[in-house]
Amino acid sequence: MGDESAGAGVLIEAVGLRKVHTPRGGGEATEAVAGIDFRVHRGEAFGFLGPNGAGKSTTMRMVAAVSPVSGGTLRVLGMDPKTHGPAIRARLGSVPQDDTLDTELTVRENLLVYGRYFGLPRAEIRERATQLLDFARLVDKADEQVEALSGGMRRRLTIARSLVNRPDILLLDEPTTGLDPQARHLLWERLFRLKQEGVTLLLTTHYMDEAEQLCDRLVVMDHGRIVAQGTPRGLIAGHCTREVLELRFDDQEAAAGKIRHLGDRQEKLPDRLLVYADDGEDALKAVHRTGVEPLTALVRRSGLEDVFLTLTGRTLVD
Amino acid sequence: MLRALWRSPAVAGPAALVERNLVIYRHTWYLLLAEVFEPVLYLLSMGVGIGALVGHVPGLGGGDPSVGYVDFVAPALLATAAMNGAMNETTFNIYGKLKMLHTYDSILATPLRIRDVALGEVAWALLRGTAVTVVFGAAVAAFGLLHSPWAVLILPGSLLIAFAFAAAGLAVVTYIRSWQDFQLVQLVMLPMFLFATTFYPLGVYARPVQIAVECLPLYQSIELVREPSLGVMNAGVGLAALYLLVFGALSMALALHRLERTLVP
Known part of the structure; x- marks a missing residue:
């Protein structure tokens, strides 16, 4: 368990991955992800680029071992999400599209409580929370309620929270959507630092500049399929x-x-x-x-x- | 050994959720007092006020004339407090977390599973229900309304009541579509509170009505604590415990099934 059996340094491997949504109480099933193949290597920043409804977020939820796979195979950290969901999630950090911070808790409590979901000892989480507040530049907001934070601060707190378990892979779904330019640049800078520290990043975006800034490699998705893949430079050179x-x-x-x-x-x-x-x-x-x-x-x-x-x-x- | 059990995922998962709620409760502990306030008001108005008119309830406490109406009503209010304390938590609060705050989306991205969340929330509701009962029970004891050493059974009894209704509330909340639907819940809960022998004995009903009332979970809950607190121990108490255990377990199974449908994208 946990071996990267798919090959040295391959953290995520999808072959013919599909997701079909069947509406409850009848109705036509929709294929959100229609058979895609991709591999993500250790230390890489890998992007899914595409318009809304392309199947990017659905793919992310399957990789996050939150949404069950409808077809094809998916290995995350060498494990099958179907049988090893909790073990996979223990080693992932997840930043969803909408901030799902615990608004009933303060900024610091959000980190302390989240760490407990991973079964980490309290003393270790406390120390980690202090470092993460510093990383997210939220030290002076530590004891505020989440409501008091701006959109950019919330997103940084969500990212800080997702790092509490020192994840092998960080999943970011539309990380800068809805942020003003200044907040976006600060966030990019923080993510770039994480990448330099060796965290593998998997992100979705519909912003070109974001994909070009952050991604080593990316796939372009449309209607649940991958229509192109490569490095940002390579894609531009190859198609334009x-x-x-x-x-x-x-x-x-x-x-x-x-x-x-x-x-x-x-x-x-x-x-x-x-x-x-x-x-x-x-x-x-x-x-x-x-x-x-x-x-x-x-x-x-x-x-x-x-x-x-x-x-x-x-x-x-x- | 106990430490190992505490750290096993099956326990640590739900415990982490209880811990989350405790952290929040540190800020809002006074709400507990508000919940105790309600049964105390009922005890004063019904028990003491109406009790002064009623005097003794025939056939109570083995004919002990010192057992008055207020002694009869107090345990029922205690069972109701345990019920409400637990069920408010798993209906109102969990509805907010499911539909408004989306609290569980981020929790389920961690190693915790849906059953950890469900068990954790029920365990928390059980703690809250029990806390309300303990404070109210202390008030009842201070009024001198407990008549038997069997009254110690009130504590495990209220734990069981809280479990049954916490699980039932968790099953109910998965069906709720909007805040308006809580009116429907009230439509069941209020008559049950009024007619499940809270304020008078079962004997006032005709036999067919008695059978219907005996099927109510609140009736069984009241039996579970009223009999021991009046010092009457009989098979009915064991039966009530069994009823609540089965009712709670079935509710829990339904709640888990429904939550899987609601929370898995």
Whole structure:
């Protein structure tokens, strides 16, 4: 038990993993996760990128040994969640999408009580709680009620709480959704520090910049399936040109007809036209040569958003 | 050996949950006094007030004339206090934790399982129910209303009552869809409180009604503590204990089954 039998350093392995939700009292069953394969190695930061409803959170709950697997195989820390749920959960840290802090307890009590669920001795938890409050920058809030915390503070407390058992793997479901930019950057910095300390991170996000900042490797999910996987750089290089030219027009239809031949590929969005080209400035010059006058023109490096658009024809955040 | 048992997951899991509730209760312990206050008010108004009119209840305490109406009512109020203390905890409080606070979502991400949560909550409710009974029981004893050494059986008796109703409450709460549904619970609990021989003996009913009342869990709970406190020990007490044990165990099984459906995503 607990051996990484799937190969050296493989902490999570999913083969043909499926999750089917059958509504109670009849109704059509929906396949939230439709057969996915992935492996997560020790020390890695592994991301699930995709829009809402892609099956990311469902996958996370199965890995967390909270939601039963409907099909395929899943090994977490070399164990089967079906038979070794408590043993797996003992070595995981879990940060759910909505903060589920115990609002009846103070900030410090949240850590002290949570540690007891793992059967840790009180003295050890007390010491650990002090370190974690420091890590989460909540030392001066230690004796406040959870209600008194801002959204960013709550999220940091949830992360601190998930670290109380010194987990091998930290699961983060949409860790920065709903936070303001400053709070997001502080959180990223904390997560980066954890990664440097050797904690394996598994996270879901629908933010490109988050995936690019934090993930060593990621899979792109859509409709319960994996549509691409690799490193952030590799995915961009493999599915996109180096740069993107974003154009806005008064009459997009008319303009699009005249510049159809430009760039490697084009993508029409309701409010703008994207021209994929290795050299965006060159493409812009070519646009001007056709006599078309865009309202605005922006050249930028392509990112994971573009990868997703290329793969699915849709944007990530509607 | 005891230490090893205490540390085994089967005990440590529920114990961790009890500990959580204790940490919260440190801030709100005075609520316990409020719960004792209610039966004390009933004891004063019904027992002392109406007792002055009623005088003696015929056929009580083996015809002992020192046993008055208040002695008859006090044990019933004690059983009711144990019932309410336990059931309030597993209905109102757990509903809040299930539906509003989502307390269990984060707990079930730890090694704890649903049965640890269920057992822990029932154990806690049992502790609370018992605490209410002990404080109220002390008040009853101080009034000089306990007539027999058998009255020591009140303590294990109220533990059993608290267990049965804590488990029943846990089963009930899984069916509750909104705060309005608690009215339906009251619709059962209030008549049971009024008619389960709390304020008068079973003998006032016609036989078919007697049988219906005898099936009520509160009637059996009252039997369990009233008889010993009046010094009457008979088979009925053992039967009441057995009834509550079975009632509690069945409720617990139903509660576990229902919680698995509610809490597993």
